[in-house]
Amino acid sequence: MIRIEKLTKSFGKFKALDGIDLSLEKGQAVSLLGPNGSGKTTLIKSILGLVIPEKGDIIINGQPIRNHPSYRAHIGYMPQIGRYPDNMTIEQVLHMIKDIRQGQSVLDEELYVSFGLDKIKHKKMRTLSGGTRQKVSACIAFLFSPGIYILDEPTAGLDPVANEILKDKIAAECARGKLVLITSHVLSDLDGLTSHIIYLQDGKLMFHQTIEQLQEQTGETKLNTIIAKILTHADRKQICVS
Template sequence: MISVKHISKKFGKLEVLKDFSLEFELGNSYAIMGPNGSGKTTLIKTVLGMVIPDQGEILVKGVSVKGNHQYRSLIGYMPQIGRYPANMKIGQLFSMMKDMRPEIKVYDTELVEQFELEGMKDKALGTLSGGTRQKVSAALAFLFNPDILILDEPTAGLDPIAVEILKKKIKKEREEGKLILITSHILSDLEELTNRAIYLFEGEVFFADTIESLKEITDEDRFSPAIARLMQWTLKKNTAKKSMSHV
C-alpha cells in the first residue's frame, strides 16, 4: 500500500532520513518507534507530503506522491497536537473537512458520537481544552473511513475513557483490514494496537518486522523489554546494524 523507496532528507546539515526504504501493507498496524530525533515524525510527514524528500520516492497505491494531492483522501491523519483556527466552530471544521472530500458521501461518525462532539458543535475551536482538541483530531481522522490511518501520539492528552474509546476504534479498523501507522511513547498502547514494529535510529531503519519476530530476536517474552533491548543494541549500532535491518 505504501512503499517508501530510498528516501533521504536533510534539514540543514542534519541528515534525518538516510537512504530509507520501507513497505507498509494493508491489514497491518505498524508501531513506529525510536528515540527523539530518529526520524519518526519526518517519516510520517514525508508520507503525507508535508516534508518533501531530497531523494527517493514514495508510492501510495502504486502512485508517486510527488506533486500529487489526491492520494491524501486515502489517509486519515491525526496530528500530535491539533491546532485549529481559533474562531472556527467545531461544526464548521467538520463541514470544511467534508467540503474538501466532496467525493465521499458516507461518514464514519462513531467517534463523533462517542466523544459527544455533536453537542459541542457551536463551540469555537480556540476555546477547547487540549483533550477535547485531541478528540476532534481523532474524530476527523476516522471520519472518512480511509484505508490508511496515520496517528501521531494518538492517546496523549486524552482522558482514560477517551483513550479506551479510541483504542477500541483503532482495533476495530485494524480488523477491518486497514493500514494503520502509530507513533507513541506509550509502549503498552503500541503492543495492544499493533502487530508490526518499526524501530528507527538516526534516520535509518533499525528494525522492521512483526512483533513476534521482534520478541524472538531479542529473546524477550514481552514487548517493552524487547524494545529496551533494541535500544541497547542501537548503542552498538555499527556492528549490529547489518544483521538486524530488514527491508
C-alpha cells in the first residue's frame, strides 16, 4: 500500500531522513519507533505530504504522491497534538471535515459514539481538555474508514478507558485489512497491537521486521524489553539489523 523509495530530506545541514526504503502492506499494524529527532515525524509528514521530500518517492496504492492531493482520501491522520479553532464546537469541526471530504458517504462514527462525544457535541473546542481533543482527533481519523491510518502518539493523554476503546478500534481495523502506522513512546501500549516494527535513528532505517522475527531473535515477548535488548546489542556491535 505504501512504498517508499530512497526517501531523503534534510533541514539545512540536519539530515532528517537519509535514503529510507520501506514497503508497508495491507493488514499490517506498523509501529514506528526511534529516539527524539530520529525522523519519525518527518517520515509521517512526508507520507501526508506536509513535508516535501528532496529525493526519493512515496508511492501509495501504486500512485506517486507528488502534487496529487487526492491520495490523501485513503489516509486517516491523527496528529500528536490536536489543536482546533477555539470557538468551533465538536460538531462544527466534524461538519467541516466532512464538508472538505465531500463525496465520501460511508461514515464510521463508532468512536464518536463510544467516546461519548455525541453527548458534548455543542461544547466549544476551547473548553475541552487535551484528552477530549485527542478523542476528537481520533474520531476524525477513523471517520471516513480509509485504507491507511497514520496515528501519531494516539494514546498520549487519553484516559485508560478511552485508550482501550482506541486500541480495540485499531485492532479491529487491522483485522479488516487496513494498514495502520503508529508512533508511540509508550511501548507497552503497542503490545498486542503491532505486527511490524520500524526503527529509525538519525534519519536512517535501523530495522523493519515483524514482531515474531524480533521475538525469535531476542527471546523476549514484551515489546519494550525486545527494543531495549536490540538497542544494547546494536550499540555494542555497532551494526544495523535489517
